Amino acid sequence: MNFKPSREFAIHQLNTFIEKNLMEYSRLRNFDFGPNKRSNVSCLSPYVSHGVINEVEIINKSLKKFSFIKTEKFIQEVLWRVYWKGWMELRSNVWTDFLQDLKVIKSNFKNNQNYSDAIEGKTNIDCFNFWVEEIKKHNYLHNHARMWFASIWIFTLELPWQLGAEFFMKHLLDGDSASNTLGWRWVAGIQTKGKHYSAKEWNIKKFTNNKFDKIKLNENSLPQTDERLYRIISKEFKDAKLVENKNLLVFDNNLSFENSDFKNNNFKKIYLISNENETRQIILSENVLNFKKFLLDDQEKRLNKKSIKCERINIADVKNIEENVYAFYPSVGENLDYININNLENIEFLYRKIDKYSWKFCNKGFFNFKNFIPKIISEAV
Numbered sequence: 001m002n003f004k005p006s007r008e009f010a011i012h013q014l015n016t017f018i019e020k021n022l023m024e025y026s027r028l029r030n031f032d033f034g035p036n037k038r039s040n041v042s043c044l045s046p047y048v049s050h051g052v053i054n055e056v057e058i059i060n061k062s063l064k065k066f067s068f069i070k071t072e073k074f075i076q077e078v079l080w081r082v083y084w085k086g087w088m089e090l091r092s093n094v095w096t097d098f099l100q101d102l103k104v105i106k107s108n109f110k111n112n113q114n115y116s117d118a119i120e121g122k123t124n125i126d127c128f129n130f131w132v133e134e135i136k137k138h139n140y141l142h143n144h145a146r147m148w149f150a151s152i153w154i155f156t157l158e159l160p161w162q163l164g165a166e167f168f169m170k171h172l173l174d175g176d177s178a179s180n181t182l183g184w185r186w187v188a189g190i191q192t193k194g195k196h197y198s199a200k201e202w203n204i205k206k207f208t209n210n211k212f213d214k215i216k217l218n219e220n221s222l223p224q225t226d227e228r229l230y231r232i233i234s235k236e237f238k239d240a241k242l243v244e245n246k247n248l249l250v251f252d253n254n255l256s257f258e259n260s261d262f263k264n265n266n267f268k269k270i271y272l273i274s275n276e277n278e279t280r281q282i283i284l285s286e287n288v289l290n291f292k293k294f295l296l297d298d299q300e301k302r303l304n305k306k307s308i309k310c311e312r313i314n315i316a317d318v319k320n321i322e323e324n325v326y327a328f329y330p331s332v333g334e335n336l337d338y339i340n341i342n343n344l345e346n347i348e349f350l351y352r353k354i355d356k357y358s359w360k361f362c363n364k365g366f367f368n369f370k371n372f373i374p375k376i377i378s379e380a381v
């Protein structure tokens with residue numbers, strides 16, 4: 001598994017997956033065959049989460065090769081990301097509460113031995129220790145391993161889910177405020193209230209081909225509870241009126257301008273914005289920061305090739321731009337937090353068509369959202 005930081009590689013990965021593995025995806029997707037054998041899943045999340053390739057391209061390419069019925073499971077998974085993002089947009093307090101809770105919990109757990117054993121991979125659960133090493137080395141975990149990991153963290157090691165979510169954000173190349181926070185909440189049993197994910201020894205053995213011994217887990221846990229109610233915030237996701245020759249800000253979640261819905265608009269200049277640890281609330285590992293930097297380099301190169309004027313700046317320098325600018329909407333997360341905390345009111349947002357269309361269906365569960373997938377495909381893909 002080698003996540004090369006380029007769009008060219010992402011496209012190659014997508015094409016190979018569609019050609020060779022998509023047909024077996026729904027049968028094999030739950031197996032974690034280890035870091036050197038990942039062809040049963042697409043491994044596209046580090047690229048999709050940075051917008052290097054997008055959901056529309058993935059779905060279109062898949063449907064060009066196979067029918068909807070044959071690709072339905074994969075398309076559903078691809079749209080989970082859109083769903084989680086929309087869900088979070090409508091209840092952004094979930095993100096702010098997570099960050100606030102995390103601050104308090106971190107200081108309470110500063111000297112906690114169980115916590116430091118967990119993040120050092122020194123527990124008495126072999127598979128868990130293996131995944132700690134894997135995430136630090138490869139900055140990726142299979143979806144099933146993420147579920148097992150989170151479940152063991154919460155219910156066997158009895159650590160707060162917020163610390164686990166922070167650990168994932170720090171090390172995952174695809175670290176995403178919505179998918180990660182809501183994924184952890186879902187495992188804990190507070191996302192779908194009363195329903196948690198309990199990792200079982202037999203399940204880990206089956207889906208890792210009996211790779212691990214010594215899996216003593218608490219398999220009789222109860223879901224966690226969180227009494228806070230998150231009412232839906234009424235928000236309008238409407239593009240600013242587009243005027244030619246204004247500048248555009250592009251954050252690290254939208255790094256393929258030339259394939260965006262706005263590729264035919266004339267912007268004076270594109271600012272490619274990096275966000276380093278100094279301006280983040282969750283500190284990222286060096287591997288993750290480097291990956292982001294190389295993806296920004298790659299976007300810059302592609303813009304230069306097309307003679308589109310662009311400049312790299314740090315998010316802290318956005319304050320110095322005095323004129324009104326457009327920005328691709330960065331979604332609930334660290335980039336948007338920076339804009340809000342600093343009251344940067346000269347920024348007008350542009351939204352992706354797929355988000356504008358789909359987010360209205362994120363008011364309920366994914367089961368409900370799934371019903372709208374054919375509509376989303378016909379209207380927004």
Ligand SMILES: Cc1cc2nc3c(=O)[nH]c(=O)nc-3n(C[C@H](O)[C@H](O)[C@H](O)COP(=O)(O)OP(=O)(O)OC[C@H]3O[C@@H](n4cnc5c(N)ncnc54)[C@H](O)[C@@H]3O)c2cc1C
Binds near residue numbers: 044147150181183184
């Ligand atoms: C506790 C936990 C934390 C997670 N944190 C993140 C995260 O920070 N960032 C992240 O991108 N995903 C996260 N996921 C979701 C999922 O594990 C990854 O998206 C998936 O493993 C990526 O591998 P892949 O590209 O090979 O997926 P594939 O199985 O090939 O799926 C194709 C694409 O569909 C999307 N997708 C698939 N499953 C999910 C899902 N459950 N939620 C959202 N999108 C999905 C991804 O864009 C993925 O690239 C988390 C899941 C859990 C249980």
